[in-house]
Amino acid sequence: MRFQLTEDQRALQAGVRELLTRRFGREQLRAAVDAPNLDRALWRELGEAGFFALRLPEADGGVGLGLPEAVLAFEEAGRALLPGPLVATHLAAGEVPGAATGECVVAAVDGTLVEWLDEADTVRGDVTGAVAMRSADPLTPLHRVPRGASADPVAALLTAAEQLGSAARTCEAAVQHARAREQFGQPIGAFQAVKHLCAEMLVRVEVARVAVYAAAVTADPLDIAAAGLLADEAAERGARDCLQVHGGMGFTWESDVHLHLKRAWVRARRGHGAADAEEALAEHLLSPAAR
Amino acid sequence: MDLAYTPEEEEFRARLREWLGKVLPTLPPKPSPDDWPARRAYDLGWQRMLYDAGYAGLHWPVDAGGRRATPTQHLIFLEETEKAGAPYVGANFVGLLHAGPTIAAEGTAEQRARWLPPVLRGEEVWCQGFSEPDAGSDLAALRTRAWRDGDDYVVSGSKIWTSHAEVADWCELLVRTDPRAPKHRGISWLAMPMDAPGITVRPLRTLAGSTEFAEVFLDEVRVPVANRVGPENDGWRVTMVTLSFERGTAFVGEVVACRRVLGELAREARKNGRWDDPVLRRRLGRLNAEFRALWRLTQWNVGESERTGGVPGIGGSVFKLRYSHARQELYDTAADVLGPESLDLSADWTLDRLSSLSYTIAAGTSQIQRNIVAERILGLPKGR
Numbered sequence: 001m002r003f004q005l006t007e008d009q010r011a012l013q014a015g016v017r018e019l020l021t022r023r024f025g026r027e028q029l030r031a032a033v034d035a036p037n038l039d040r041a042l043w044r045e046l047g048e049a050g051f052f053a054l055r056l057p058e059a060d061g062g063v064g065l066g067l068p069e070a071v072l073a074f075e076e077a078g079r080a081l082l083p084g085p086l087v088a089t090h091l092a093a094g095e096v097p098g099a100a101t102g103e104c105v106v107a108a109v110d111g112t113l114v115e116w117l118d119e120a121d122t123v124r125g126d127v128t129g130a131v132a133m134r135s136a137d138p139l140t141p142l143h144r145v146p147r148g149a150s151a152d153p154v155a156a157l158l159t160a161a162e163q164l165g166s167a168a169r170t171c172e173a174a175v176q177h178a179r180a181r182e183q184f185g186q187p188i189g190a191f192q193a194v195k196h197l198c199a200e201m202l203v204r205v206e207v208a209r210v211a212v213y214a215a216a217v218t219a220d221p222l223d224i225a226a227a228g229l230l231a232d233e234a235a236e237r238g239a240r241d242c243l244q245v246h247g248g249m250g251f252t253w254e255s256d257v258h259l260h261l262k263r264a265w266v267r268a269r270r271g272h273g274a275a276d277a278e279e280a281l282a283e284h285l286l287s288p289a290a291r
Numbered sequence: 292m293d294l295a296y297t298p299e300e301e302e303f304r305a306r307l308r309e310w311l312g313k314v315l316p317t318l319p320p321k322p323s324p325d326d327w328p329a330r331r332a333y334d335l336g337w338q339r340m341l342y343d344a345g346y347a348g349l350h351w352p353v354d355a356g357g358r359r360a361t362p363t364q365h366l367i368f369l370e371e372t373e374k375a376g377a378p379y380v381g382a383n384f385v386g387l388l389h390a391g392p393t394i395a396a397e398g399t400a401e402q403r404a405r406w407l408p409p410v411l412r413g414e415e416v417w418c419q420g421f422s423e424p425d426a427g428s429d430l431a432a433l434r435t436r437a438w439r440d441g442d443d444y445v446v447s448g449s450k451i452w453t454s455h456a457e458v459a460d461w462c463e464l465l466v467r468t469d470p471r472a473p474k475h476r477g478i479s480w481l482a483m484p485m486d487a488p489g490i491t492v493r494p495l496r497t498l499a500g501s502t503e504f505a506e507v508f509l510d511e512v513r514v515p516v517a518n519r520v521g522p523e524n525d526g527w528r529v530t531m532v533t534l535s536f537e538r539g540t541a542f543v544g545e546v547v548a549c550r551r552v553l554g555e556l557a558r559e560a561r562k563n564g565r566w567d568d569p570v571l572r573r574r575l576g577r578l579n580a581e582f583r584a585l586w587r588l589t590q591w592n593v594g595e596s597e598r599t600g601g602v603p604g605i606g607g608s609v610f611k612l613r614y615s616h617a618r619q620e621l622y623d624t625a626a627d628v629l630g631p632e633s634l635d636l637s638a639d640w641t642l643d644r645l646s647s648l649s650y651t652i653a654a655g656t657s658q659i660q661r662n663i664v665a666e667r668i669l670g671l672p673k674g675r
């Protein structure tokens with residue numbers, strides 16, 4: 001047993017991070033907030049890099065990798081706050097023509113919400129009666145649908161991976177700020193109240209990380225349910241604590257913290273949410289298999 | 292990334308299971324928690340059985356009497372023994388989990404030969420004499436003095452919260468050998484025989500009613516200079532090695548135990564009707580997620596130590612921090628499942644709930660662990 005990233009997986013992680021830093025860095029992120037349209041060129045570039053076709057067999061023109069690699073890529077997308085129906089398009093690769101290459105943007109009903117309905121070329125699921133919302137997340141247009149669709153466990157896992165990336169990023173941002181910002185003649189990171197917030201952020205990230213990675217290896221629905229709960233917690237609480245560490249600046253539109261928090265909220269509402277995951281994990285405790 | 296065990300690892304597991312199935316039914320009944328001599332005998336007896344079967348010191352280096360098993364095999368050992376309901380390390384805790392590994396890493400050849408085999412064979416029990424009345428979290432404020440007299444150190448001072456002191460043969464003792472040096476220098480790590488003249492052990496009663504730990508008074512106790520592990524005045528560095536072992540591997544078996552307890556708790560709730568409460572069910576479900584993740588974290592840490600080799604890193608603080616709180620949440624949830632019965636001191640649940648309260652204090656409090664994570668992992672500045 002070697003529960004560690006392989007060299008190839010590290011290289012993949014670094015490659016995706018490099019691509020996203022170059023193509024969707026801070027400036028592009030803020031530009032997207034001002035004009036929230038889907039960047040089709042970026043979408044195709046992601047397609048070329050294999051983001052959507054990552055798990056498609058090579059015989060079908062895919063990259064032929066597995067869930068662990070997909071999880072690493074989605075973690076990076078979460079870090080970068082990359083907008084768009086990434087999960088839906090990824091899941092459609094090989095089934096919807098053009099999804100694998102990023103030429104076709106695919107949206108899907110997930111729980112009772114649809115993200116990016118108006119921008120999508122194809123929509124999966126029943127969207128009759130869809131009503132547009134004023135989305136809390138400036139980077140994710142949302143519609144409510146009357147008939148919800150049950151979520152795919154893989155969608156839940158990739159969402160958890162995005163949450164993990166976002167949690168890791170807000171932890172880093174909080175630590176950077178805590179080192180730089182001075183009050184009372186010293187960096188605020190020297191104050192224990194701040195230090196302990198940051199330490200708890202890291203602990204939540206590390207716990208979510210192993211849960212998400214393990215679920216990617218086993219693809220077990222219960223592992224995925226657990227990963228979702230821990231990754232939601234890490235992302236939502238991490239963003240809140242990051243906001244707190246940033247003080248008044250954290251409460252501004254200018255800082256990126258709210259973007260992480262709002263996206264974390266959107267992701268946490270995908271699929272069935274926490275209650276179903278907790279019920280499934282509770283039920284499993286009674287099964288003979290759990291002993 | 293891989294969670295599959297190799298054929299060799301699976302074979303190791305199968306042989307261990309078979310052995311456990313044979314020997315566990317032959318064990319004598321567990322002694323009562325307050326009968327310390329009986330507990331000592333029981334724990335040492337179990338250690339001897341492990342030794343005879345070749346399972347002692349699995350993760351220790353061969354020249355320290357160990358088996359040079361891989362960290363993964365050690366993990367399997369801890370998982371299987373716990374699943375089979377084998378005895379806990381108990382009184383052997385300090386010797387096996389931190390004094391021993393510290394001597395293996397820092398001791399001389401003679402020191403390894405003198406102290407390690409008896410620990411593995413279940414002949415000697417160790418205790419940890421670090422904390423003092425005025426030096427707990429601020430361990431380096433310790434004042435117990437040792438001065439040279441010929442080939443001996445003469446030690447005076449006092450230690451507190453010393454677990455198993457009553458039945459220990461040896462104590463890993465921190466003393467100040469240079470009172471003029473800065474706080475973290477001038478400390479030395481000694482192996483002190485607990486039967487030396489001048490040692491008085493006064494048991495302390497814990498909130499659970501037991502005598503888990505003790506106060507140890509040292510009045511001009513003579514300890515041979517040859518018992519010093521590491522150079523004189525370099526004891527703080529040696530201590531860091533000890534603490535990393537304490538936080539690194541000490542809790543692995545317990546996570547497995549907590550997962551078992553959680554299953555028992557769910558079945559208990561099903562029996563007494565509390566299962567129908569969705570709020571409680573969801574709490575149990577969340578705890579399941581929590582302990583699954585903590586198990587994954589141990590597997591990850593094992594993978595990491597296999598990659599880097601040697602002493603576990605400060606990642607142990609991340610684990611200890613989360614685990615100690617999860618364990619308390621587990622037993623608080625148990626109290627909600629059991630209702631008024633959770634107030635009955637004759638139930639194991641109640642005693643376990645009480646003892647879970649020590650987890651955020653012992654082996655470095657949660658506040659201290661947060662400082663470690665923030666300063667040494669995240670690189671935040673030290674507070675003044």
Ligand SMILES: Cc1cc2nc3c(=O)[nH]c(=O)nc-3n(C[C@H](O)[C@H](O)[C@H](O)COP(=O)(O)OP(=O)(O)OC[C@H]3O[C@@H](n4cnc5c(N)ncnc54)[C@H](O)[C@@H]3O)c2cc1C
Binds near residue numbers: 426452504
């Ligand atoms: C069951 C049990 C068994 C033990 N066994 C042993 C043993 O075998 N050998 C041994 O040597 N010791 C042992 N200990 C001692 C243990 O390591 C200490 O209790 C622990 O390190 C805390 O020290 P203290 O009790 O002096 O508390 P203090 O250090 O006085 O702490 C009191 C409170 O102040 C907080 N605090 C202190 N300093 C800071 C800081 N810098 N920042 C923020 N908060 C702070 C603490 O977190 C805590 O909440 C044991 C303790 C227990 C409970």
